[in-house]
Amino acid sequence: MDGYAIFGDPWEQWKVWLNWDPFHHADGLRDTPVYLASGDGTPGPLDGPDPEPHIPGTEKWVALAGPGVVSVTEAVCAEETRMLSGRLTSMRAPVTTHVYPGTHTGTYGYRELRHALPMLLAALHDRPRR
Numbered sequence: 001m002d003g004y005a006i007f008g009d010p011w012e013q014w015k016v017w018l019n020w021d022p023f024h025h026a027d028g029l030r031d032t033p034v035y036l037a038s039g040d041g042t043p044g045p046l047d048g049p050d051p052e053p054h055i056p057g058t059e060k061w062v063a064l065a066g067p068g069v070v071s072v073t074e075a076v077c078a079e080e081t082r083m084l085s086g087r088l089t090s091m092r093a094p095v096t097t098h099v100y101p102g103t104h105t106g107t108y109g110y111r112e113l114r115h116a117l118p119m120l121l122a123a124l125h126d127r128p129r130r
Contacts, residue, residue: 023080026087033094033123035116036085037108041075042068044102046111071103 007016018024061072069075078099085097096119102108 023084023087026084026091026093029088029095030091030093033096033119034088035096035098035112035119036081037098037100037112037115038078038081039071039074039102039104039108040069040078040099041065041071041073041103042101043070044100044108046107047103047105071105074102074104077104 004010007013007020010017022029055073058072062069065072065075081097081099085095088095096116098112098115100108
């Protein structure tokens, strides 16, 4: 997967990245139900025997990460999820957060969609009609 495909190079197009960063636009989510989920980077119940493919250049980051972390990318996502959740919670925004043992592999996305679906359907049902 090309990490530059959606928003471009994060250094050269940093303003584009900030424009799409929900942390910087949290005020706009104040009245929107939000479900945040992320693995914590440690092997979880839905990971196979090799939970994360080797990503060249991340060896030092994995070594510096907490004990048991095999996916430094997902560990960073977990921290960002916690930060956004904290910001939304401080604004009394309707946020549900689930940080779980796991990586970016397996069927975590399907599981989290099943967890989030009741909240999403309720938000659609309660939405004012135009």
